[in-house]
Amino acid sequence: MLIRLDPASDAPLYEQIAGQLRRALAEGTVSAGERLPTARDLASGLGVNMHTVLRAYQTLRDEQLVEMRRSRGVVVTAEATERVQLSELARSLVHEARRAGLHDAEIRTLLEAQL
Amino acid sequence: MNRSIARIVLALVAVVLAAEALSPLRGGSLPQRMATHWGGDNRANGWSSATGLLLLSISVAVVCVAVLVTAMLARTPRVRGFWPTLTGLAGFVGGAIGGSTALTVHLARNSPDPLTTPGPTPLQLVAVIGSAMLFGAVAALAGRTAPARDPLSTVLRSPELGAGPQDVLMWHRSMSTRLFVLVGLAVVAVGVVLAVLGEGAVAIVMAALGGLIIAGLSRIGVSADQRGLTVSYGWWAWPRTVIPVRDMASVDAIDIDPGQWGGWGYRGSLRLFDRAAVVLRSGEGLRVKLRNGSTFAVTVDDAATGAAVLQRELADGSANANTSA
Numbered sequence: 001m002l003i004r005l006d007p008a009s010d011a012p013l014y015e016q017i018a019g020q021l022r023r024a025l026a027e028g029t030v031s032a033g034e035r036l037p038t039a040r041d042l043a044s045g046l047g048v049n050m051h052t053v054l055r056a057y058q059t060l061r062d063e064q065l066v067e068m069r070r071s072r073g074v075v076v077t078a079e080a081t082e083r084v085q086l087s088e089l090a091r092s093l094v095h096e097a098r099r100a101g102l103h104d105a106e107i108r109t110l111l112e113a114q115l
Numbered sequence: 116m117n118r119s120i121a122r123i124v125l126a127l128v129a130v131v132l133a134a135e136a137l138s139p140l141r142g143g144s145l146p147q148r149m150a151t152h153w154g155g156d157n158r159a160n161g162w163s164s165a166t167g168l169l170l171l172s173i174s175v176a177v178v179c180v181a182v183l184v185t186a187m188l189a190r191t192p193r194v195r196g197f198w199p200t201l202t203g204l205a206g207f208v209g210g211a212i213g214g215s216t217a218l219t220v221h222l223a224r225n226s227p228d229p230l231t232t233p234g235p236t237p238l239q240l241v242a243v244i245g246s247a248m249l250f251g252a253v254a255a256l257a258g259r260t261a262p263a264r265d266p267l268s269t270v271l272r273s274p275e276l277g278a279g280p281q282d283v284l285m286w287h288r289s290m291s292t293r294l295f296v297l298v299g300l301a302v303v304a305v306g307v308v309l310a311v312l313g314e315g316a317v318a319i320v321m322a323a324l325g326g327l328i329i330a331g332l333s334r335i336g337v338s339a340d341q342r343g344l345t346v347s348y349g350w351w352a353w354p355r356t357v358i359p360v361r362d363m364a365s366v367d368a369i370d371i372d373p374g375q376w377g378g379w380g381y382r383g384s385l386r387l388f389d390r391a392a393v394v395l396r397s398g399e400g401l402r403v404k405l406r407n408g409s410t411f412a413v414t415v416d417d418a419a420t421g422a423a424v425l426q427r428e429l430a431d432g433s434a435n436a437n438t439s440a
Contacts, residue, residue: 002276002420005283029288029417037287037338038352045285045340 001029005046013048017056025065025076025084032081036066036074063087123298124257127305128206128250129183130321133176134309135213145169149223153234162230172216179209186258199258206254210247218243271368271399273423285340286424288415291333292395294379299328332381335393337401337413339421341428344403346393346413348381356385356393358411360432364404366425368418371400376412385409401425 001024005016024030036042039057043050057074060066065080097107145165152161182205186198218235226232235243278284302325310318336352338345343359344366373379376392383391385405392412394400400414401421415421 001287002424003285003287004276004278006279006281007283008281034289035336037336041338041345041352042285042287045287045338045342045345046283047341 003042003046005048014052014055014059017042017046017048017053018059021056021060022065022084022087025080026088028081030076032076032078034076035072036076038073124253125183125186125202128254128257129180132179132183132206132209132213132250135210135217145220146223146229149219149229150232150234151219157234159231159234168216168219172213175209175212175216179205179213183254199255202258203251203255207247207251210250211243214243214246269370271370271419271422273368273419273426276420276423276427278427283341284424284427285338286417286421287336287338288417288421289334289336290395290415291335293333294395295328295332299325299333301325302328332393332395335395335413335415337415337421339401339424339428343428344401344411344413344421344425348393356391356411358403358405360425360428362405362407363425363429364406366404366422366429367402368399368422369402369412371397371402371412371414373397385411 001021003017003020003024005013005020007013009016011019021030021036030036036057037045039050039053043053046053057066057068061068063083064077065083067075067077069075093111094107097110102110145168148162148164149168150159150161151163151168152159154160183202186202186205218239222232222235223229276284303322306318306320306322306325308318309321332348334348334350336345336347338347341360343357343361343363345358346356348354371392371394373394373396376382376394379394379396381391381393385391389409390411391409393414394412395414398414399416399418400412401418402410402412403425404410
């Protein structure tokens with residue numbers, strides 16, 4: 001996986017790291033069951049604070065993309081790739097809907113009609 | 116012979132030779148003095164003390180195992196036929212002395228008077244010489260392992276990273292391989308069998324070795340970033356090989372053929388020799404040439420991206436050096 005940080009960007013560093021990891025999952029350069037570098041390692045490689053990386057990892061854990069265990073480190077969950085691809089689909093759906101002039105309420109109705 | 120198989124065979128030959136040469140240590144006490152040489156009439160005409168015999172067998176074991184282990188780890192190129200001849204000789208001499216020591220002890224133990232024991236039967240002599248020749252042949256065959264000095268490798272094209280000049284990049288890949296788990300388990304199994312047969316010390320060493328191989332090389336993590344190249348071994352990511360960017364002369368993604376790098380596993384050493392490689396499979400890998408003339412290579416997926424990241428760091432480093440100078 002390749003992580004690219006833009007220090008000049010408005011997006012917070014942790015969000016950039018999380019975003020790059022999501023992209024790596026979607027592209028398949030990180031696969032299910034794989035162990036990610038420790039927060040300390042990633043932080044020193046990127047030249048950022050360890051807590052920044054931990055926050056990125058926690059964000060991914062909340063999205064159920066990784067598991068964090070004291071003994072095993074940060075491990076990609078089995079369903080991570082699928083979840084990332086689904087949220088990519090949702091993102092492009094919302095993008096297309098907005099481009100077509102739909103309001104948020106209308107997009108929700110559209111989705112609920114399919115459920 | 117495939118080099119990794121050759122090395123396993125060499126290791127087994129070394130262990131069997133050591134076990135055979137140390138056979139006087141097994142199975143209880145030895146007679147103080149025993150017949151060790153016989154004339155044409157099959158009557159004893161030379162005697163030796165138990166201590167002398169033990170010293171002989173221990174030194175033979177040490178020398179043979181040392182030669183075979185050196186051949187296994189050897190990375191320095193030699194004249195064609197050097198290693199096969201050396202390992203073949205070591206195997207033959209080890210087999211001959213180990214075998215005849217074992218036979219002498221066997222004769223003395225099974226005789227009412229160890230001083231007048233009749234000599235070995237022709238069949239026993241043939242067995243000793245035959246096994247020595249077999250050891251020699253196997254060791255010579257397995258000894259054909261000296262790796263090529265400078266493998267010609269295909270350099271893979273590095274991709275565009277699409278990174279701005281201010282961007283910070285880090286590339287990471289991990290690889291695990293079942294090959295080393297299998298090799299490790301096989302060694303543990305041999306250890307267990309030897310333990311059952313009563314070869315306690317050898318069994319423990321082999322089982323421990325197997326465990327180390329499993330843990331140490333079944334998984335590696337490779338990172339490329341502003342620190343340089345980091346390769347971590349094992350599930351706990353330790354030990355590590357770290358090559359800082361300032362020590363690098365050039366970085367390439369290449370196609371690694373294990374045959375040209377001395378086989379699978381951790382080959383060579385950056386400290387002792389000028390080449391080291393971590394080869395877990397054939398195919399793409401990273402090759403770093405160091406400023407001091409050494410070369411380090413590691414097989415890893417998507418090596419071209421890793422190489423591009425390091426090439427960028429290298430270019431940054433030399434640009435900074437130019438501005439400051």
